[in-house]
Amino acid sequence: MKPAERAWGRSRWRPPRRALLPLQLLTMADLETPSGGAALLRALQRDGLALLRAPPPLAPAVSRCLAVCRDFFALPAAEKARHGAGPGSGQQHGYMSMLDDGGSECLELKLCHDAAFEWPPRLQRAAAAAVRALLGAARRALEAVAAALGMRRAYVAALLDDAGASVRLEEASHSAARVWCYTRGVRSGWHADNTLLTVAPRGTAVGLRCRLLDGRRASTPRECVYPEKLMEPDQLVVFAGDALSYLSGGRVPALVHEVIPPVCNDHPRLSMPFFLRARRAAVLEPQAASPHITDPRVRSLPPLRVSDLEANVRNVRMSWFWKQDGMGYYDCCEWHPDEK
Ligand SMILES: O=C(O)CCC(=O)C(=O)O
Numbered sequence: 001m002k003p004a005e006r007a008w009g010r011s012r013w014r015p016p017r018r019a020l021l022p023l024q025l026l027t028m029a030d031l032e033t034p035s036g037g038a039a040l041l042r043a044l045q046r047d048g049l050a051l052l053r054a055p056p057p058l059a060p061a062v063s064r065c066l067a068v069c070r071d072f073f074a075l076p077a078a079e080k081a082r083h084g085a086g087p088g089s090g091q092q093h094g095y096m097s098m099l100d101d102g103g104s105e106c107l108e109l110k111l112c113h114d115a116a117f118e119w120p121p122r123l124q125r126a127a128a129a130a131v132r133a134l135l136g137a138a139r140r141a142l143e144a145v146a147a148a149l150g151m152r153r154a155y156v157a158a159l160l161d162d163a164g165a166s167v168r169l170e171e172a173s174h175s176a177a178r179v180w181c182y183t184r185g186v187r188s189g190w191h192a193d194n195t196l197l198t199v200a201p202r203g204t205a206v207g208l209r210c211r212l213l214d215g216r217r218a219s220t221p222r223e224c225v226y227p228e229k230l231m232e233p234d235q236l237v238v239f240a241g242d243a244l245s246y247l248s249g250g251r252v253p254a255l256v257h258e259v260i261p262p263v264c265n266d267h268p269r270l271s272m273p274f275f276l277r278a279r280r281a282a283v284l285e286p287q288a289a290s291p292h293i294t295d296p297r298v299r300s301l302p303p304l305r306v307s308d309l310e311a312n313v314r315n316v317r318m319s320w321f322w323k324q325d326g327m328g329y330y331d332c333c334e335w336h337p338d339e340k
């Protein structure tokens with residue numbers, strides 16, 4: 001043993017855990033302070049993602065929801081199909097099977113469902129607790145980032161109108177959790193989410209792979225990170241999607257990521273990312289959000305309806321100047337089938 005190692009072994013001092021992480025780790029209390037918000041923004045800009053220690057009720061609520069969902073996914077296909085609601089004003093939600101092409105299936109659990117949606121038995125209460133906890137954390141993270149960006153608080157709040165279930169669905173925020181079941185171990189494909197922010201507890205197995213931003217070209221594993229390898233059960237990974245990226249005029253990049261689920265049909269990987277989205281009818285206006293921005297490229301960004309961003313009309317999500325920098329970070333991105 002070398003002397004330095006012996007000294008280390010005797011010392012009672014241990015480096016703080018966050019020093020071991022290549023990723024920024026924040027608490028909910030950090031988000032209440034300007035320096036915490038600035039640290040989250042810096043991490044989203046530098047790495048593309050950050051870790052957030054969630055409030056104590058979150059982890060048990062998510063585990064309970066995943067346990068009920070696991071039972072649901074084990075049901076016969078015809079029974080599961082009864083709990084899907086096709087695209088409509090509230091968008092597709094409930095059960096969706098992509099087993100034939102993507103090898104996965106999921107339950108999209110929204111805050112507001114349209115009348116066609118029938119909850120799977122036992123799921124509603126477990127899902128509501130988990131979704132509410134994830135929504136709370138995601139909103140706090142968004143408020144903190146928006147404040148650090150100097151965005152108008154009232155503008156951002158108005159994008160997220162989560163009024164009760166009786167509202168018109170087009171006018172309601174369609175934030176949602178997706179419980180994914182990667183039944184056949186097929187990779188999801190690289191993509192950026194269409195969200196303002198995505199927050200996700202770790203899945204039941206490691207599978208999420210993210211392109212680190214300063215890696216830029218993501219062709220080698222060294223430039224990617226599997227955040228779930230670093231995460232504790234009470235932590236969330238937080239990253240931006242294209243809606244926040246647009247609203248910030250590219251100051252916050254949307255994280256490029258994919259899922260490489262383990263191939264194990266008996267114990268498929270389950271995950272529960274939460275997508276914080278604006279109302280579908282809302283219009284994203286970078287200048288209105290941040291009137292102090294003088295960059296002419298940002299000032300010339302036209303207002304963009306959330307539903308157009310989500311439908312990726314005329315490939316709008318690849319047209320923005322910060323995606324044209326030639327560095328390849330956004331290369332090879334695919335859109336989810338329901339976003340085409
Ligand atoms: O399953 C996961 O961990 C993430 C899924 C994902 O990236 C998505 O639904 O957009």
Ligand SMILES: [Fe+2]
Nearest residue numbers: 191192193257
């Ligand atoms: Fe995603």
